[in-house]
Amino acid sequence: MFLFWLLWITIVVGGFYLGGGYALSFYRGENGAAAALNAVVYIGFAVYGLPRLVRLFRRS
Amino acid sequence: MEIYGVDVLSMTFRGVHALMAAAWLLFDFIVFWLHFKIKDSGAPLDERLERARVMHGIDTVVAYIFLLMLPSGIVLCWVTGTPIFTTGWLSWKHLLYGLIVVDALYLLPISGTALKNLKAMKAGATNVEELNTEIRAKMNQAMPAVWLVWALVFAASLISVLNLKVPKGQEFIFRKTETVSSTNH
Numbered sequence: 001m002f003l004f005w006l007l008w009i010t011i012v013v014g015g016f017y018l019g020g021g022y023a024l025s026f027y028r029g030e031n032g033a034a035a036a037l038n039a040v041v042y043i044g045f046a047v048y049g050l051p052r053l054v055r056l057f058r059r060s
Numbered sequence: 061m062e063i064y065g066v067d068v069l070s071m072t073f074r075g076v077h078a079l080m081a082a083a084w085l086l087f088d089f090i091v092f093w094l095h096f097k098i099k100d101s102g103a104p105l106d107e108r109l110e111r112a113r114v115m116h117g118i119d120t121v122v123a124y125i126f127l128l129m130l131p132s133g134i135v136l137c138w139v140t141g142t143p144i145f146t147t148g149w150l151s152w153k154h155l156l157y158g159l160i161v162v163d164a165l166y167l168l169p170i171s172g173t174a175l176k177n178l179k180a181m182k183a184g185a186t187n188v189e190e191l192n193t194e195i196r197a198k199m200n201q202a203m204p205a206v207w208l209v210w211a212l213v214f215a216a217s218l219i220s221v222l223n224l225k226v227p228k229g230q231e232f233i234f235r236k237t238e239t240v241s242s243t244n245h
Contacts, residue, residue, distance in 0.1 A: 003123055010127045011161065017134075018144075018154060025145035034151035041158040 008053040015046025065235035067227075073136045080125050080132065081217045087122045088210045091115055092203060098174050099199040101192040109182055112175040119171055126164060130157065149223045156216045163209050173198040 019042030026035040061068045094115045097103050137144045144150065177191040185191060224233075231237040 003120065003127075006127050007123070010130060014130045018130075021145040022151070022154075030146045031148070031151055034148065034155055035145065038151055038154050038158065041155065045158070045161055 005056060008049050008056060011045050011049035012053050013046075015042045015044075015049060017042075019043030019046055062236075065232075070139050071234065073132070073139045077129075077132050077136050078217075078220075080129055081213060081220075084122060084125050084129075084213050085210060085217070087118050087125075088206055088213070091118055091122070092206055092210075094118075095174075095199050095203060098178075099196045101196070105178065105181055109175075109178045112178050116172060116175045123164075126160065149219055153216050153219050156212050156219075160209055160212050163205050163212070167202055167205050167209075170198050170202045 019039050022031070022035045022042065023039035025031045026039055094111050098108050098111050098115065100108070134144065136142075137150070142150065174195045177195050181188055181191055226233055229237070
């Protein structure tokens with residue numbers, strides 16, 4: 001069970017952190033295509049994982 | 061903190077991060093090797109069950125490595141002064157990690173099927189043929205994904221190795237030049 005917590009926390013927190021950071025970096029023009037792709041991928045993970053993490057919180 | 065010209069904090073994080081990648085590559089290979097006997101319905105049940113237990117244990121360790129790789133990498137960036145969002149090669153490495161996350165989410169429901177089915181057989185389940193078919197199908201479904209993870213981890217490691225730099229003012233990779241010179245005289 002601990003592994004599930006770690007999985008969804010990493011995906012959601014890491015997703016928002018990296019996705020947000022890369023989105024900002026792309027917006028500022030500091031990084032190119034890789035930043036844009038990372039922003040989409042990691043924010044996607046965070047959005048995908050958020051309801052699962054919330055469900056884990058509710059169950060506990 | 062510096063001992064004998066070695067920046068201990070930086071070296072520890074670099075070492076742990078590199079060892080995690082090396083362990084990941086090795087464990088993925090062991091999982092691949094173990095799966096042949098596990099899906100072989102002609103092999104003795106006890107042997108298959110033992111291998112499935114070992115595989116499940118290794119899978120758990122790999123899952124921890126996979127999940128701790130991201131925070132350990134972020135800490136490593138902080139320790140070594142590498143900008144996370146503006147370093148080109150790191151962006152591509154993060155993209156590869158993103159693909160590994162997709163792969164892991166694909167493998168998540170498959171993981172543990174063999175062990176569960178083999179335990180059921182040991183307990184005397186009557187639908188042995190059906191359980192064996194499921195094990196074989198799930199294993200065959202998982203292995204290309206396991207190899208994809210292996211290739212992605214290898215590519216990410218290669219990107220890191222090709223972008224390794226000797227720290228500023230150092231002639232030696234691990235130790236400061238002044239310390240090496242003073243101990244040689």
